[in-house]
Amino acid sequence: MTPILFSTFIALVFLGVPIAFVLGIASLAAMVLVGDYPLQVVLQRMFAAVDSFPLMAIPFFMLAGSLMEKGGITSRIVGFALSLVGGIRGSLAHVVSITGVIMGGISGSGVADTAAIGSIMVPEMTKRNYHKDFSAALVAAAGSIGLIIPPSIAMIIYGVSAGASIGDLFMSGFVPGILIAGGFMVYSHYIAIKRGYPIEGKKIWPERWVSFKDSIWALMMPVIIIVGIRFGVFTPTEGGVVAVVYAIIVGKFIYKELNWSDFPDIFGKAVISTATISFLIATASLFSWLLACEQIPQQITQSILNLSDNKLVILAMINVLLLIVGMFLDSGPAIILLVPVLVPVAQSLDVNLVQFGLMMIINLTIGLLTPPVGTALYVSSNISKVPLVTLSRAILPFIGIMLLVLMLITYVPELTTWVIKK
Secondary structure (H helix, E strand, O other): HOOOOOOOOHHHHHHHHOHHHHHHHHHHHHHHHHOOOOOOHHHHHHHHOOOOOOOHHHHHHHHHHHHHHOOHHHHHHHHHHHHOOOOOHHHHHHHHHHHHHHHHHHHEEEEEEHHHHHHHHHHHHHHOOOOHHHHHHHHHHHHHHOOOOOOOOOHHHHHHHHHHOHHHHHHHHHHHHHHHHHHHHHHHHHHHHHHHHOOOOOOOHHHHHHHHHHHHHHHHHHHHHHHHOOOOOOHHHHHHHHHHHHHHHHHHHHHHOOOOHHHHHHHHHHHHHHHHHHHHHHHHHHHHHHHHHHHHHHHHHHEEEEEEEEOOHHHHHHHHHHHHHHHHHHHHHHHHHHHHHHHHHHHHOOHHHHHHHHHHHHHHHHHHHOOOHHHHHHHHHHOOOOHHHHHHHHHHHHHHHHHHHHHHHHHHOOHHOOOOOO
């Protein structure tokens, strides 16, 4: 069964078949051709995978992100960020990094954040003579932080798959997210001085206060969700519902930019996105179940542990594996596929599941920026009209910064575990 499972999988991936169908077809091929499993198992496993209360958080957070974006949130966040860094050379570049962190706390999707930030910031940076390749690369990198900063859809999928606390994952995600954004700002400042990018004008504190008051409703959303989950006021799924209600109230009645006529389009997109992710989770669960039945995760775990008995070396090998996988698979299917394989390795090394989850998510976030399946890279290239080859070169320094933070998270566990409930 194993050769048929993997050969079918690889062949369909190279043929460009959508990954959800790849997983389902490969599983069916293996079961029909050589497996002794009844086909009723297919529907049972697929239904069991999506019949999960925590997974209900995904459509709610996706819907909340769409509502907040349509409700005029992005422009206010950009204005607030500019009021903070307007006096620094390369101000707009710093605004992109700060906005990436704040938007990450709203949508939970790196690709959605890249599109939202890029559509506003790339034209503005181009007007002020920023190099287009730098602007596009920064937008893609900063937008991808949405995968790391809570509430993150990738964290929800990992938490459900690995049995890790989603609340602890949310709390731990702030440290690497802020470190990455800080690294982007340091590099942007260096480039701004080198190339003479403009200063937008320093804001005095009364002006900053006005900008803060204008954006306070947007800034409060991630705070309410994270604090509520952390202190047990509501579960992550209930937090998604709170986020949707909050987004409707703010967008419709406070900012008054959300119209009733917008709702059919917003809900329609949320339904399609939810159906896509749910089908992916269902087929990936079937694939993972077959792997478990054939004891493939145990064999891979043993093979990895046989290569070295040094914990640091094994963690480095896992990072390399995840980086390679991230180049070919999006974060959702990659997490569902690899958690059954790699979590036993992490547990055998006594690595905290929250720390390991952040390692996995950062690796897969880098995958958003690397061809051939670098979705954030493609979105930024489409918005900026910068050729993909040019953009791939410009993104390298930002990937380097993310790799440095990845090393810190991997080898300094206290950076992520200090916030975990004991």
